[in-house]
Amino acid sequence: MSGLVLVIEDEVDLATTLEYNLRSEGFQVRLAHSGRQGLAAATSDPTPDVIVLDLMLPDLAGTEICRRLRETDRTRETPVIMCTAKGEEIDRVVGFEVGADDYVVKPFSVRELILRIRALMRRVQRGEGEPSLIRFGRLKIDRDAHRAWVDDTEIGLTALEFRLLHAFLSRRGRVQTRDALLSDVWGIDADVTTRTVDTHVKRLREKLGDAGAYIETLRGVGYRFKGEPEEATETSV
Amino acid sequence: MSGLVLVIEDEVDLATTLEYNLRSEGFQVRLAHSGRQGLAAATSDPTPDVIVLDLMLPDLAGTEICRRLRETDRTRETPVIMCTAKGEEIDRVVGFEVGADDYVVKPFSVRELILRIRALMRRVQRGEGEPSLIRFGRLKIDRDAHRAWVDDTEIGLTALEFRLLHAFLSRRGRVQTRDALLSDVWGIDADVTTRTVDTHVKRLREKLGDAGAYIETLRGVGYRFKGEPEEATETSV
DNA sequence: CTTGATCGTCATCATCCCGTCACCTGGGCC
């Protein structure tokens, strides 16, 4: 599970430490060293998946930031973890009143912070978003159960194949270059040949049987999952 | 779902934090900062729907409070969630001897506690006299007594194993990563390798005997408890 | 102190997945 974490923290040392640790755990990181920067960073693309917020900032109080995040549509659902120093109990309480989702007390263990970030991401990921079931023509996949069917017959996909199919399904109708697929399915730092994608597309098509035709090859560009189930193979253009 | 939660906790910071969080989640809250206060608060009108109880209190041990609650008519059926520090005697807390219904390990995630409170409330709401029995194929577990049977033969599970089985049963049909299981069963700050999960799954499968096949392994993803008891392994169509 | 239960960790082993390579296919372009 990768994800983008925004760290709003004015102590540069601490911020850098967190950045390093989070990256080495596979997260992407965006840093902000002041409250205003933080607010801007929270609403720029892409929206962070989790925000780590220091309570004591030079310009804006963490509580105030949190309140504004909750008033903004883009960040209303984004989980916030508050960092408080010891002795800030009262503010800490207020922090929760304002809608932080969890907190850690300084000095905190980085490992604990990461665990809490992970827990929040898990909760949100399945949360209110799109339903776990995705149907497309003769295809059906269930993300929670991690299962896939063609014509109501379950097909056994490996973890990678499942991610690949999901990537196709969630971007159906749009071309995806091999590089794009690599970073989506394999992860940012995948040191893998682009040809590997070919192999796995082949395996996926095989397992999908007839439904494998949903995956089109665009010579010189990449792959494209059909936009509509009935879309004729030769129509278009 | 609203409800009245009684929090018996001597650390004022933590108690206040919980109060704000629970209120913002729509619960009513009553606080008690000592064991005696707690006992009094538990039996005043209206009777709380759930009690959150710290194991370490200045005057009375949490276990003692729990025992007395169980001896009192008014509170006999009231679910109790015990907060324990790491390394405290979790085994005895849950199950017969003391009779707590659930526990969280400090430091716990506020979200986690709220989820558990909700779960307990649902359970009570479901029907007063209904035994807390869950049946699933050849399996049967009693959540109050912390006992489990396969084909009506009781199997002796440890506290941890029971919790693991319960985690599986309550999310049946859905994949659970090792990380998710760790934070649900061991606590968010569990100081444990993910491989530990493997070992305990193995032990659980062993004790379940044939019924151990209900737990499926999804390579590279996690574990999944079958959604339906009869679910064919390979039969199909 | 000793004993037994419980639980976390480690080493080992079998398995299966995945990445890569080599070779083949087929379409586009002249």
Next chain:
DNA sequence: GGCCCAGGTGACGGGATGATGACGATCAAG
């Protein structure tokens, strides 16, 4: 039609992953 290159295909070896059994630490009970 021939060339060229992107993509399809099949096979293979390494390596990640999980099952398993053993060990040691811890703690409560006796």
